[in-house]
Amino acid sequence: xxxxxxxxxxxxxxxxxxxxxxxxxxxxxxxxxxxxxxxxxxxxxxxxxxxxxxxxxxxxxxxxxxxxxxxxxxxxxxxxxxxxxxxxxxxxxxxxxxxxxxxxxxxxxxxxxxxxxxxxxxxxxxxxxxxxxxxxxxxxxxxxxxxxxxxxxxxxxxxxxxxxxxxxxxxxxxxxxxxxxxxxxxxxxxxxxxxxxxxxxxxxxxxxxxxxxxxxxxxxxxxxxxxxxxxxxxxxxxxxxxxxxxxxxxxxxxxxxxxxxxxxxxxxxxxxxxxxxxxxxxxxxxxxxxxxxxxxxxxxxxxxxxxxxxxxxxxxxxxxxxxxxxxxxxxxxxxxxxxxxxxxxxxxxxxxxxxxxxxxxxxxxxxxxxxxxxxxxxxxxxxxxxxxxxxxxxxxxxxxxxxxxxxxxxxxxxxxxxxxxxxxxxxxxxxxxxxxxxxxxxxxxxxxx
Numbered sequence: 131x132x133x134x135x136x137x138x139x140x141x142x143x144x145x146x147x148x149x150x151x152x153x154x155x156x157x158x159x160x161x162x163x164x165x166x167x168x169x170x171x172x173x174x175x176x177x178x179x180x181x182x183x184x185x186x187x188x189x190x191x192x193x194x195x196x197x198x199x200x201x202x203x204x205x206x207x208x209x210x211x212x213x214x215x216x217x218x219x220x221x222x223x224x225x226x227x228x229x230x231x232x233x234x235x236x237x238x239x240x241x242x243x244x245x246x247x248x249x250x251x252x253x254x255x256x257x258x259x260x261x262x263x264x265x266x267x268x269x270x271x272x273x274x275x276x277x278x279x280x281x282x283x284x285x286x287x288x289x290x291x292x293x294x295x296x297x298x299x300x301x302x303x304x305x306x307x308x309x310x311x312x313x314x315x316x317x318x319x320x321x322x323x324x325x326x327x328x329x330x331x332x333x334x335x336x337x338x339x340x341x342x343x344x345x346x347x348x349x350x351x352x353x354x355x356x357x358x359x360x361x362x363x364x365x366x367x368x369x370x371x372x373x374x375x376x377x378x379x380x381x382x383x384x385x386x387x388x389x390x391x392x393x394x395x396x397x398x399x400x401x402x403x404x405x406x407x408x409x410x411x412x413x414x415x416x417x418x419x420x421x422x423x424x425x426x427x428x429x430x431x432x433x434x435x436x437x438x439x440x441x442x443x444x445x446x447x448x449x450x451x452x453x454x455x456x457x458x459x460x461x462x463x464x465x466x467x468x469x470x471x472x473x474x475x476x477x478x479x480x481x482x483x484x485x486x487x488x489x490x491x492x493x494x495x496x497x498x499x500x501x502x503x504x505x506x507x508x509x510x511x512x513x514x515x516x517x518x519x520x521x522x523x524x525x526x527x528x529x530x531x532x533x534x535x536x537x538x539x540x541x542x543x544x545x546x547x548x549x550x551x552x553x554x555x556x557x558x559x560x561x562x563x564x565x566x567x568x569x570x571x572x573x574x575x576x577x578x579x
Contacts, residue, residue: 154355158268159208159218165264166201170194185239193232200225208268222273223280226261230284233257246292247299248322255333258285259340266344274348278341282334289330299324390504395452396464396496396544397521398437399528400428400471403491405445421445424490427474435467440516446528450516453503461498461548465558468494468538495528496540497521497577498547523577526570530579534565542578 174194181187204221207213233253236244258281265277292298301324402408402424409417425447429439432449436457441448449467452460471494479489499520527539540562548558567576 154269156209158270159205161267162264163201163205165267167198169260170198170201186237189237189239197225197228200228219273219276222265222277226258226277226280227284229261230258230281230288234288245297245323246295247297247325250289250292250325250330251322255285259337262337262341263344266348269348269352271345271349271352274345275341278337278345281341282337285330285333285337289325293325293327297323301326301328390502392500392502393452393456394460394498394500394547395450395456395516395520396460396498397440397501397516397524398432398449398451398464398468399495399521399525400447400449400468400492401528402445403493403532420490423478424492427478428471428492431467431470431474435463435470437463437467448521448525453516459551461544462551462558464496464498465540465544465548468496468540469558472537493528493531493536494538495524495526495531496538496544497524497527498541498543499523519573523570523573526573527577527579530568530570534568534579536563538562539579 174191177187177190181190200221204218204225207221208218233255234249236249262274262278262281265274293300299321408420412420421444424445425442428447428449432439432447435451437449437451438453439447440450440453449464451457451464451467457463471492475490475492482489497520499518501516501518501520503516505515523541527541531537531539545559545562565579568579570577
């Protein structure tokens with residue numbers, strides 16, 4: 131059996147992972163555009179209903195329109211495969227710089243003869259924090275710190291520019307506690323020329339902390355998404371070889387070398403008759419194509435009946451029913467699976483005859499009995515093994531079909547157990563003939579077939 135670890139390792143180097151994250155980032159840019167457009171539309175509606183349509187309002191509408199246009203450009207650049215990688219960062223930076231300037235700069239069509247320090251103090255710095263948070267929707271771990279850095283740099287540049295003006299007075303919170311009377315402290319705080327350096331440092335610190343937290347959240351989200359996608363790919367790889375119930379069992383194994391257990395199950399072998407002769411007269415490519423189609427069809431039938439493909443041995447397939455957990459219908463389901471296999475072969479042969487190819491003759495052996503189940507191998511290569519006399523008998527029954535000229539050979543144990551299982555209606559046993567005790571090669575006792 132192919133090792134479980136190998137199944138997982140096959141998916142580690144999946145080139146589609148970057149494509150999936152790229153698609154997620156593009157979808158995120160669309161979310162950013164929609165959220166920003168909604169905010170711009172709400173602001174435009176608010177100002178349009180509450181202010182007179184005069185030059186000051188025209189300026190506000192012009193700024194909102196410019197932000198919307200930048201959003202459209204940003205979306206088109208982010209979703210274009212021909213755009214250089216740095217262009218979306220440039221557009222995002224331009225948007226944040228413009229937003230920072232608009233937040234600080236007073237409306238030029240309104241006559242407010244206040245010093246620049248007054249506008250810095252009254253600026254709505256929270257809008258920059260919103261812009262940093264919006265970048266998280268792109269799921270880009272590099273865009274969030276970039277937007278945070280640009281926002282901090284823009285605000286620091288504005289603050290430094292205001293402090294460099296000759297009329298500006300700088301202030302630290304500690305200055306207010308220097309023994310000044312309360313009325314003087316209040317006068318200093320209300321002076322429009324004063325810049326509270328402590329407050330601006332707090333703004334920058336909050337922006338840096340927020341950018342770091344949001345960037346960490348984006349990184350963690352991508353890591354979780356990557357781990358989830360990896361787990362799903364691992365599960366898909368396992369599902370090619372095991373039924374869904376077996377996949378769940380393997381996925382939850384914490385100790386691969388846990389205790390073994392005994393259980394009664396049904397074991398089925400299906401094998402192509404005359405495969406060696408076929409492979410001698412056909413090209414290797416045709417032989418492989420035949421095996422792939424045969425195994426695919428038989429495995430599909432096994433999975434459809436809740437069984438597990440235990441092993442592929444050349445042109446032979448081994449399936450088990452009742453692994454990893456007993457269902458109480460192991461014999462009946464295995465019988466139903468054997469009949470479904472013949473139906474699938476019949477349909478396939480009809481298609482092969484129509485295409486001018488020779489039909490495929492496959493025989494099935496089925497036995498019910500006790501086995502020992504457990505994980506074998508090493509930490510580097512694991513296999514879930516089903517060991518005991520039952521698989522050997524099923525394999526010998528499959529070989530016995532040649533001399534008995536039968537499509538399916540089952541043991542008396544299968545018949546007896548099937549009659550005791552719920553849901554059996556007798557149709558699964560129609561057409562079977564009692565051939566009595568049969569000698570089985572490599573086994574001392576005969577088998578009732």
